[in-house]
Amino acid sequence: MKKNVYITASSCVTPLGFDVASNWDALQNNLSGIKKHQNIGQLESFYASIVDSNKLDLAFSKVESNHHFTKLEKMMILALKPLVEENKISKKTAFIFSTTKGNISLLEDKKVSVENAQLAALAKKISAYFGFEVEPIVVSNACVSGILAVSVAKRMIETGLYENAFVVAGDEVSEFVLSGFNSFQAMSAEPCKPYDANRTGVTLGEAVAAVYITANEDELKSNSFRIIGDGAVNDANHISGPSRTGEGLFRSIESAFKEAKLEKNKVKYISAHGTATLYNDEMEAIAFNRLGLQNVPVNSLKGYYGHTLGASGLLETVMAMESAKQNRLIVSKGYSDLGVSQEINVITDNDVIEMDYFLKTASGFGGCNTAVLFEKVS
């Protein structure tokens, strides 16, 4: 008999707030973290969703007097702290750590050893801070990392190797990543517009999200979510562009539904990837249509947070769970006219809707995709 695995607690640190409640309010009030910034490296001006360092330091000083941490580390500690205070760490507790570039900006400083930019070193530092007893599991699978980390937690708890898991996902805006997306000519000259006819590319962002995952039903709360199915299938098509048929995403979603034994019409909301590049959004629309999911309300949160890389999948799951708890949709910010070749139901009003099941998806470089189905526990 397969174990049931649940998310029972969540938190996040973003430019819109340092807890879930303030982020939810910001989203309902249509606020965005995206602002114009000047002069990072060779980039004169660009839009990005960046956490204010002064606000972060102030919030951080209330939980920790030692300030020898990078910005990303501070965000991670701040996000994990409330979860670790509420839930116990044991020898059977996994620490799953999702990031694409971690402390990559340390490479800019010639005085710092390259070793410090290792993802495992960052994971170890956070792990040691909270006293996790087992080796951290670092998931680094491009832009699906954050949601794949949820999948990994579920799978590893199912095997019995762990009883529960803390999952943290974070990335920061760095010159490294900005210049890279710029070199692909994938950056939007204005705040990104997922699924819109006038979309011109990605806006980058930084954030950290964290969840606590357990198989122990005694730990369930009124608004817990069961992870009922998941899949992470590769396109086998191109390393830097999505499959034109959405094959990997299609199969990831199919795999999740098959495992969940859920009828597709039960899903009331899709929290999609929606990076606002021409190809990604088009690919998602094709995959959703192939699955008959084109009428399900769908949004991308990139218009609020930008693309937060390895954090995005988990951050968007945290806000999707909040949406399901409140039974209220989140408007897909930046969208006004359909800009994909096949109809999809992009959310334009924060309607009240009974939401027992939702689907989270993501896709990324390397042809990777992930889909996870969630059920609200009543």
Place this chain on the structure above:
Amino acid sequence: MEFNNYISESCVIEDNAVFLSGENSFILDDANFSEFSKAVYKKFEIEYPKFFKMDNLSKLAFLSAELLLKEVVQSNEQENDIAVVFANRSSSLDTDVKYQESIASKDNYFPSPAVFVYTLPNICIGEISIKNNLKSENAFFVFEEFPAEFMMHYANNLLESEKAEKVLCGWTELYKENYRAVVYLVEKTSSNSFSKEHNIETIKQLYTNTLWTL
């Protein structure tokens, strides 16, 4: 949960040598990784020009997977439900450092998309998936040391939940001239006379003892 899964093939690449299912199949003295990887490509008659565009981590992962899978994957025209689950210590740091150098200089600022794409460790899985038409489960992890227990459980879970027919597991580590690839194929049945039970002991042996015969 008890499973009787099997390791049917393995490929180890280290110290300028290739070991297929425990047998030393190729060795090249006095060569750097670039020369060695090219020599392996030629020796095993791989015809795949995209290989030369890959970064070194992808070259290493690609070669180790390719030499193992050439016996398993008969044609890339049909689909092959083989999941790919890799891990390493240095992520894509080798290419990250090169990319950082290309953007560090104000006068010689040259961010290249062809380099940037390889600043993600899972790209090597994408390369293998494209070559072998693996529209299948995939994940890349980073650990300080080879996570034998984690790998075993993750692979078993994929097989048991019927998310994959076979799982290609591996450690593909490369930073500058230090590299090591240990990849092995896990499946539900004992498919050849070399097959061994998929358990912690077998995996650790495979990882620590290059000349170990399956």
